Amino acid sequence: MELEMLELFVSTVTEGLIYALLSYGVFITYTILDFPDLTVDGSFPLGAAVTAVLLVAGVNPYLTLAIALATGAMAGLVTGLIHVKLRVRDLLAGIITMTALFSINLQIAGSNLSVEREIDTIFTAPPTLAVFGSLSLIYRKLIVSLLIALICKLLLDIYFRTKSGLLLRAVGDNSTLVTSLAKDKGLVKILGLVISNALVALSGCVVCHAQRSFSSTMGTGQVVFGLATVIIGTTIFKKIGAVKGTTAVVVGSILYKMCIQIAISLGLPANLLKLITAVLFLVILVFGNYRKGSVRDNA
Amino acid sequence: MLELKNITKVYNPGTVTEMCLFKDFNLTVKDGEFISVVGSNGSGKTSMLNIICGSIAADSGEILINNVNINRQKDFKRYNNIGRVYQNPAMGTCPNMTILENLSLADNKGKPFGLSFGINRKRSDFYREQLESLGLGLEDKLNLKIGSLSGGQRQAVALIMATLTPLDFLILDEHTAALDPRTADIIMELTDKVIKDKKLTAIMVTHNLRYAVEYGSRLLMMDKGQFVLDLSGDLKTKTSTDDILGIFNKISIECGN
Amino acid sequence: MKKIISVLLALVSILAVTSCGKKSIPLIGINQYGEHASLDNCREGFLKGLEDAGLKEGTNYEIDYQNAGFDDSIATQIAQNFSSKNVALMCAIATPSATACFAAAEDKDIPVIFTAISDPVGAKLDSGNITGTSDKLPVESQLKLIRSVQPDAKTIGIIYTTSEPNSVSTIAEYNEKAGDYGFKIESVGVTAQAEVTQAVDTLINKGVDCFSNLTDNNVVGVLSSILEKTNEAGIPVYGSEVEQVKKGCVAAAGIDYYELGRKTGDMAAKILKGEAKADEMKYETISEFNIYVNSDALSALKLKLPEDIAKTAIESGK
Numbered sequence: 001m002e003l004e005m006l007e008l009f010v011s012t013v014t015e016g017l018i019y020a021l022l023s024y025g026v027f028i029t030y031t032i033l034d035f036p037d038l039t040v041d042g043s044f045p046l047g048a049a050v051t052a053v054l055l056v057a058g059v060n061p062y063l064t065l066a067i068a069l070a071t072g073a074m075a076g077l078v079t080g081l082i083h084v085k086l087r088v089r090d091l092l093a094g095i096i097t098m099t100a101l102f103s104i105n106l107q108i109a110g111s112n113l114s115v116e117r118e119i120d121t122i123f124t125a126p127p128t129l130a131v132f133g134s135l136s137l138i139y140r141k142l143i144v145s146l147l148i149a150l151i152c153k154l155l156l157d158i159y160f161r162t163k164s165g166l167l168l169r170a171v172g173d174n175s176t177l178v179t180s181l182a183k184d185k186g187l188v189k190i191l192g193l194v195i196s197n198a199l200v201a202l203s204g205c206v207v208c209h210a211q212r213s214f215s216s217t218m219g220t221g222q223v224v225f226g227l228a229t230v231i232i233g234t235t236i237f238k239k240i241g242a243v244k245g246t247t248a249v250v251v252g253s254i255l256y257k258m259c260i261q262i263a264i265s266l267g268l269p270a271n272l273l274k275l276i277t278a279v280l281f282l283v284i285l286v287f288g289n290y291r292k293g294s295v296r297d298n299a
Numbered sequence: 300m301l302e303l304k305n306i307t308k309v310y311n312p313g314t315v316t317e318m319c320l321f322k323d324f325n326l327t328v329k330d331g332e333f334i335s336v337v338g339s340n341g342s343g344k345t346s347m348l349n350i351i352c353g354s355i356a357a358d359s360g361e362i363l364i365n366n367v368n369i370n371r372q373k374d375f376k377r378y379n380n381i382g383r384v385y386q387n388p389a390m391g392t393c394p395n396m397t398i399l400e401n402l403s404l405a406d407n408k409g410k411p412f413g414l415s416f417g418i419n420r421k422r423s424d425f426y427r428e429q430l431e432s433l434g435l436g437l438e439d440k441l442n443l444k445i446g447s448l449s450g451g452q453r454q455a456v457a458l459i460m461a462t463l464t465p466l467d468f469l470i471l472d473e474h475t476a477a478l479d480p481r482t483a484d485i486i487m488e489l490t491d492k493v494i495k496d497k498k499l500t501a502i503m504v505t506h507n508l509r510y511a512v513e514y515g516s517r518l519l520m521m522d523k524g525q526f527v528l529d530l531s532g533d534l535k536t537k538t539s540t541d542d543i544l545g546i547f548n549k550i551s552i553e554c555g556n
Numbered sequence: 557m558k559k560i561i562s563v564l565l566a567l568v569s570i571l572a573v574t575s576c577g578k579k580s581i582p583l584i585g586i587n588q589y590g591e592h593a594s595l596d597n598c599r600e601g602f603l604k605g606l607e608d609a610g611l612k613e614g615t616n617y618e619i620d621y622q623n624a625g626f627d628d629s630i631a632t633q634i635a636q637n638f639s640s641k642n643v644a645l646m647c648a649i650a651t652p653s654a655t656a657c658f659a660a661a662e663d664k665d666i667p668v669i670f671t672a673i674s675d676p677v678g679a680k681l682d683s684g685n686i687t688g689t690s691d692k693l694p695v696e697s698q699l700k701l702i703r704s705v706q707p708d709a710k711t712i713g714i715i716y717t718t719s720e721p722n723s724v725s726t727i728a729e730y731n732e733k734a735g736d737y738g739f740k741i742e743s744v745g746v747t748a749q750a751e752v753t754q755a756v757d758t759l760i761n762k763g764v765d766c767f768s769n770l771t772d773n774n775v776v777g778v779l780s781s782i783l784e785k786t787n788e789a790g791i792p793v794y795g796s797e798v799e800q801v802k803k804g805c806v807a808a809a810g811i812d813y814y815e816l817g818r819k820t821g822d823m824a825a826k827i828l829k830g831e832a833k834a835d836e837m838k839y840e841t842i843s844e845f846n847i848y849v850n851s852d853a854l855s856a857l858k859l860k861l862p863e864d865i866a867k868t869a870i871e872s873g874k
Contacts, residue, residue: 008640011660015633102719102747112721114655114680117662137663159414166396166404166417173393176385180461181408182378211632212662213655213679216719218628225629258567260630264637270623271591273630 010142012261016254017145018210019225021152021203023233023249025072026226028156028196031234031245033172033189035083038094038223042101043075043197045219047204049109052214056115061122064205065148072201073194075101080190098219106216114213121209141210148206152199153246159195168192200226228281229253235285255284301328301468301500306350306360308524320346321524324360328468332531333494333501335511337543338521339550344504347521348470351502353377364467379409382461384454384490386473391457394446398437398456401445402426405460429459433489451482455489462493469494471503475510483507487514508543518543522550582617582644582828587634587657589650590626592773593799594691597813598649598671598820605821609829617644617828626773628652635660645669645824648688651679651721658686667827667834671820672813674722674771676839687837689820691722693771693796694845695729697809699737701847702766702794704862705807705854711740713764713791715755715782717774718745726770749774756785767793769800769808779803792857801848801872806859808848816842848872 022044029037047068054064075097083093115121122128123141132140159165171178171188178185200222208214233252237243263276306324311317320343328334338344349355351362353374362369369377385391392401403418406426423441430438433455437448445453454474462469471490475483491514494501505511511518518535520528520543528546530538586602588595603619611617620643624631631653638646639660646661646668648654654670658681661668670688673679681688702709714730716723727743734741742762744755752775759767767786769775775782776799783804786793795805797813819840826832849861850873861869 004640004642008637011636011640012633015629015636019629106718110721111719111724112651112655112679114658116680117684161417162414163403163407163412163417164414166400167412169396169400170393170404173395174390176390177393177404179375180378180383180391181404182375183412184373184375211656211659213659215628215652215655217626217652221627255567257633260633261637262567262570264622264630264634267620270588270621271625273623274625 007138008261008265010138012257013254014138014142014145014210016257017142017149017250018206019203019229019257020149020250020253021206022200022222022226023229023253024152024156024246025196025198025200025203026223027230027245027249028168028192028199030227030230031172032169033192033196035090035172035189035193036094037079037193037196038091039075039079039097039101039193039197040094040200040223040226041219041221042098042105043072043200044204044207044222045105045214045216046071046075046101046108047201048208048214048218049105049113049204049216050201051205051208052109052113052115055119055121055208056113058119061120061125061209062127064209065122065202068201068205069198072204073198075201076193076195076197077190079197080186080193083193084186084190102216102219105214105219109214109216111216112214115208117212121212122206123209145206145210148202149250152202153250156246157244164191225256229256232256232281232284235289238289256281259284300330300363300365301351301502302326302361302363302366303347303351304361304363306357306362308346308350308355308357312358319524321350321357321360324524326519326526328500328502330500331498332517333491333499333515334503334517334519335515336502336504336519336521337506337508337511337547339547341523342521343524344521345472346524348472348502348504351377351468352381352383352470380467381470382464382466382468383470383472384457384461384474386476388450388453388457388477391460392445392453395444397442397444398430398448399423399426399441401456401460402429402441402463405463408464429463430456432492433459435485449482451478451486454478454482454486458486458489458493462497462499466497466499469499469501471501471505473504473506476506490514508547509540512538512540512543520546520550581615583641584617584619584645584647584824584828585634585638585641585643585657586619586621586647586649587631587638587653588621588623589631589653590773591623593776594771594797594813595649595672597799598817601814601817601819602647602649602671602821602824603817604814605818605823606825606828607821608818609822609825611825611828624653628656631656632660639664639666642666645827647671647820647824651681654681654686654688655679658684661685669820669824669827669834670839671817675725678721678725682839683835685833685835687823687834688839689816689823690839690841691771691811691813691816692841693726693729694809694811695726696733696736697845697847698768698794698796699730699733699739701807701809701865702739702768703737704865705859706766706792709739709765711742711762711764713759713762713767714741714743714770715752715759715767715772715775716743716745716770717772718747720772720774723770723772730768746774749778752778753781753785756782760785760789760791764791766791769793769796769805771796776800779805787856790857792853792859795848798846798848798870798872801850801853804850804853806850806853806857807861807869809845810848811842811845815844846870 029035050071051064079093079097082088171185175185229252230249233248237248259280263273303326306321308321309319336344350357427438517531622634635656646657648657648670651673657668668686672691676682792806795801795808797810801808847869849869852873
């Protein structure tokens with residue numbers, strides 16, 4: 001029974017780690033750029049669609065990671081151009097790209113595409129087996145997902161300390177300053193959107209590897225998921241200044257997936273799943289916000 | 300040297316609210332001049348600044364910096380040579396970033412913002428020096444987020460940031476207007492000091508007639524897109540605040556303000 | 557930091573407590589993609605099928621029924637839950653749940669049995685430790701039905717959701733076979749329920765002689781608004797399943813989803829009893845279909861069902 005629980009815990013944490021990549025993306029646009037980006041609902045399945053097609057075509061599974069990043073980057077670029085060059089509002093620009101991507105994804109992979117068990121994914125391919133072959137699939141998924149999430153996190157953390165990263169943070173904090181620094185704030189925003197959606201598509205790619213399928217409906221609601229994880233993560237870690245945003249959102253993602261799994265495991269009527277999940281979120285947020293005799297933060 | 304030649308600007312042309320702000324407006328700013336610009340609301344002071352900086356486009360005329368026509372230059376490009384401090388202290392700094400990060404950003408102006416590390420620890424001493432000159436005790440708070448500073452402190456940091464790298468012009472856009480009298484005085488003194496120390500050419504728009512009189516080498520009063528007063532050198536030093544106020548009121552009454 | 561650890565510990569312990577199940581008798585995990593008349597009928601049929609095969613709930617098996625609320629990632633987590641519990645069998649209702657279950661069972665021996673999937677081959681769910689039943693629509697029978705009720709009709713209007721795999725493959729079959737019965741198909745693809753009524757207007761404008769439904773969640777979901785428009789225009793709508801005829805469609809050559817579920821339950825019972833293995837069983841399609849008819853709706857549109865069909869048709873109107 002302990003083994004059972006451990007397995008469930010492990011697969012839930014793995015889900016959280018895979019979706020943490022999506023959370024990184026939403027963190028960049030929503031928190032850092034202050035740009036609510038709905039492209040996510042389209043770029044997430046885009047990564048999966050491209051991956052499914054490539055895997056079925058026999059492309060090296062590891063290569064799909066890079067290609068997914070590139071396609072996500074392009075999606076972000078489109079939203080950025082629509083927003084900056086065509087002067088469409090942030091929310092609408094994202095909606096336009098997301099809507100277009102829905103059709104594009106259908107064109108790429110149809111409404112549904114599965115990857116047969118005979119085809120290797122990043123979790124079952126020889127190089128992975130060579131290093132982690134002794135572990136069962138569930139643990140391999142955990143380790144590989146952990147590695148990907150960690151590498152992305154490290155790269156992001158380093159990036160935010162570079163000049164380009166500082167400028168990106170500045171454009172969301174005070175875009176007037178960016179102009180005063182003689183930089184084109186539009187271009188900086190576009191860069192942020194590109195990086196963000198690249199990560200989101202990467203998340204879709206890894207999900208496709210884990211689930212061996214693409215479904216055209218898999219993007220629906222992912223931006224809500226992303227926002228929830230970012231807010232949960234940043235709320236819980238608000239008091240601890242030393243924790244980086246990237247760490248906070250990973251925790252947020254894992255917590256979210258755990259809440260859903262708890263709701264499933266509680267065995268209550270199946271339709272109450274989303275209600276239970278909402279209640280769990282509320283509990284976490286209230287718990288995270290609770291401070292004895294605190295003064296409200298200055299807006 | 301900055302020249303505005305025959306600038307014409309009409310707001311809302313062809314509509315009921317059409318207003319001709321500038322018609323063949325001319326201004327020459329020599330290197331090293333510190334110009335104070337006063338005038339009533341709607342006289343065109345801020346519009347003039349915005350035309351120089353590129354936030355607004357003039358309908359016709361030329362803007363020349365060192366004899367180079369910059370009409371076609373996008374606004375952010377012009378800031379390569381221009382530093383600007385805004386009226387709103389929030390516009391000159393990034394509230395969620397530390398003083399050190401803000402200064403590092405400003406320090407990199409004019410250079411590419413690539414993948415090298417943003418914060419150069421070696422420059423920290425230089426930043427401390429700059430902050431020390433403000434006399435506000437900020438040199439010990441490099442890692443404090445700007446958002447937790449007061450308006451005056453933020454404006455002071457904004458001033459340092461705007462003048463950290465070499466400039467052709469410093470544009471001060473009513474930068475003391477949102478501060479309390481004491482802080483405003485401090486910032487004004489600092490401004491004067493920075494301009495003198497770095498030998499900057501500056502244009503300061505202000506509502507404060509006393510500052511306009513006491514600081515700067517030239518005083519301009521604008522009304523309806525024209526200069527009604529242009530004092531420099533001895534003429535300026537001999538003028539008092541009351542004199543300026545008198546002229547100001549006269550114009551205002553004429554327009555029925 | 558302490559707070560985070562305590563939050564995590566709390567969640568983990570809740571997870572531990574809630575996920576422990578009795579392991580004495582086999583657990584069957586039902587992963588239903590969403591609540592929907594056809595899918596619900598499937599599930600009930602499945603449970604009956606198990607019963608009919610001689611297995612008793614509580615004695616021979618336990619059921620864990622989970623509903624993914626039409627959310628793909630929840631379907632995945634449900635499948636992971638079942639996998640970690642090492643259920644004896646995963647029953648997946650609808651394609652997204654089936655792919656999720658199949659992925660979660662990847663390196664374990666857990667058999668997956670699916671139902672309500674139109675195209676198992678297309679979804680690559682036809683080989684491996686997986687089997688089930690397919691609800692491929694009896695397109696030809698529907699075409700025959702329409703032809704017999706409306707001998708002069710030329711065009712059939714079909715609204716479908718572009719992202720539903722079942723719909724896309726069925727439209728293809730309609731396009732292929734329509735000519736054989738002297739029909740032309742006018743189809744409009746939508747992406748959400750909100751677009752369906754506009755699609756109806758478009759097709760009415762194009763002068764279709766009738767509408768035919770697929771087992772499309774979005775379309776079936778707003779059937780009443782569709783019927784309002786079509787009834788006003790005097791155009792009949794042929795459903796794909798008995799529930800739709802009950803709601804007001806004139807007739808349907810449809811699959812009985814309850815029966816489909818029952819057959820699935822029967823297959824599942826065989827696997828549980830050890831009589832067969834999932835990887836040896838080919839998925840089954842129901843070829844039997846029923847003609848359901850709503851006489852009130854028919855006569856309101858001044859249509860009649862030919863004698864020979866009326867004899868075996870099942871009256872489903874009020």
